[in-house]
Amino acid sequence: MSGCANCSTDATAVGGCQNNGSCGTSDCNKMNAFDWLSHMGIPEVDKFDIVEVKFKGGRKDYYRNSGHLQLTTGDPVVVDVPNGHHIGYVSLQGELVRLQMQKRKIKNDDNILSIYRIATPKDLEKWQEAKNREVPTIYRGKQIIDEIKLSMKLSDVEYQADNSKATFYYSADDRVDFRELIKLLASEFKIRVEMRQISLRQEAGRLGGVGVCGRELCCSTWIHDFKSVTTSAARYQNLSLNPSKLSGQCGRLKCCLNFELESYMSALEDIPNIEKPLLTQAGKAKLQKTDIFRRLMWFSYNDDNNWHSIDCDRVKVIIEQNAKGITPFSLQQDQAFDGEIDTNKTNQDLELLDKKFANSRPKKKRKNRSRKSNPQNKGQETPQKRQNKPEDKPQNHKNKRPPKRSNNPQNAQGKNGAPPKETDPKTPKNQGNSRNKRRKPNRNKGPRGGENRNKPDEK
Numbered sequence: 001m002s003g004c005a006n007c008s009t010d011a012t013a014v015g016g017c018q019n020n021g022s023c024g025t026s027d028c029n030k031m032n033a034f035d036w037l038s039h040m041g042i043p044e045v046d047k048f049d050i051v052e053v054k055f056k057g058g059r060k061d062y063y064r065n066s067g068h069l070q071l072t073t074g075d076p077v078v079v080d081v082p083n084g085h086h087i088g089y090v091s092l093q094g095e096l097v098r099l100q101m102q103k104r105k106i107k108n109d110d111n112i113l114s115i116y117r118i119a120t121p122k123d124l125e126k127w128q129e130a131k132n133r134e135v136p137t138i139y140r141g142k143q144i145i146d147e148i149k150l151s152m153k154l155s156d157v158e159y160q161a162d163n164s165k166a167t168f169y170y171s172a173d174d175r176v177d178f179r180e181l182i183k184l185l186a187s188e189f190k191i192r193v194e195m196r197q198i199s200l201r202q203e204a205g206r207l208g209g210v211g212v213c214g215r216e217l218c219c220s221t222w223i224h225d226f227k228s229v230t231t232s233a234a235r236y237q238n239l240s241l242n243p244s245k246l247s248g249q250c251g252r253l254k255c256c257l258n259f260e261l262e263s264y265m266s267a268l269e270d271i272p273n274i275e276k277p278l279l280t281q282a283g284k285a286k287l288q289k290t291d292i293f294r295r296l297m298w299f300s301y302n303d304d305n306n307w308h309s310i311d312c313d314r315v316k317v318i319i320e321q322n323a324k325g326i327t328p329f330s331l332q333q334d335q336a337f338d339g340e341i342d343t344n345k346t347n348q349d350l351e352l353l354d355k356k357f358a359n360s361r362p363k364k365k366r367k368n369r370s371r372k373s374n375p376q377n378k379g380q381e382t383p384q385k386r387q388n389k390p391e392d393k394p395q396n397h398k399n400k401r402p403p404k405r406s407n408n409p410q411n412a413q414g415k416n417g418a419p420p421k422e423t424d425p426k427t428p429k430n431q432g433n434s435r436n437k438r439r440k441p442n443r444n445k446g447p448r449g450g451e452n453r454n455k456p457d458e459k
Helices: 095-103 121-132 134-149 179-189 199-208 231-236 262-269 310-325 348-356 363-373 383-388 433-437
Strands: 049-053 060-064 076-080 084-093 115-120 153-159 165-169 193-199 278-282 285-292 298-303 309-310
Touching: 049 076, 049 095, 060 076, 060 095, 076 121, 076 153, 084 095, 084 121, 084 134, 134 153, 134 433, 153 199, 165 179, 165 199, 179 193, 278 310, 298 310
Parallel strands: 165 193
Antiparallel strands: 049 060, 049 084, 076 084, 076 115, 153 165, 278 285, 285 298, 298 309
């Protein structure tokens, strides 16, 4: 059975794409593409002859199928590259390739290279030997960079299928002079070296990972054109400017901040711009928070902790009144009256939840208290019944520690409050010791070392 080398999918139980376990790519979920025009019945005579081929790290390029090969999505093909050949996987073909080329502004001219053939087992075996050199090359390359003390970060290495060239991907903040580095790498690995600088976003896309949303990174799954993200996008969405929350794994602002920015911008057109506090007879109302999609704005009087919410239409009315020199009575009403004031019900659902769980207690404690307090429970007694109920069974004194006796005979007490017994002056002083009390009494019931110890039993 054959399957995907990375996700170990079973080739005999493929459902959906029917690509025999190849998943259409060499990397799991790395820039995957779905041919949604495959069942449209497009004539094969006019089929687009350019194929999209995917390489390591989600890198894609376009090659011409000049030999009219019968290709399927996921097939390994040998393609023409400058100074040699390379192996990639077919990721997309047909009319969708034309649309992708138009989107990426790639012209259909003679600069597009061609596909040689479908990769044979020998080609794949030689390519696997070249790929096995990548991990040791990364470790050794980082050591060489540290020895030269260059301010750059080596992120990935890709060997060509014919084992004639290695591409080193690095990221750096400033421009780096790596001419000496190329000489050292070429002499170390005996191969032609190509240095390619990538951004931090592209580096995160090549390495991959899982974001805080629980899904794979967008830069490694479908984003190929990175747009600039600024902090203004977070301000428009009323997000806190916390760098640890707004930055992604690449250390830059998250790309998803631009996803809903257009919706927020269109919704902000109906939100009034508050440049100064609103003037009311209750005091100056300062803006604290704005709910863009619910069109609600929260204000507080004189920096008070209590917030009052009103809709945007009411805010516009108050701004017009302040511009004319009119001061309303409060945020909710223009004039004061003796009747009952309608309270704000915008947060009524939250207030009900707060009241519901304000005095909540664990269920176990409720059950225990109800059993003790309810005298009708079967098999249980109230404290009053326990006090009034006579003791039918005598107390067990075996497990109970005897009370401590005092040395003063006047204050001493016997069992159950009885007066103390008269002690014999001939008894030893250690008779009242607690150590002797714990020992079992003699059968003769005489004190240890007393007169009755050696006295014969009376018949």
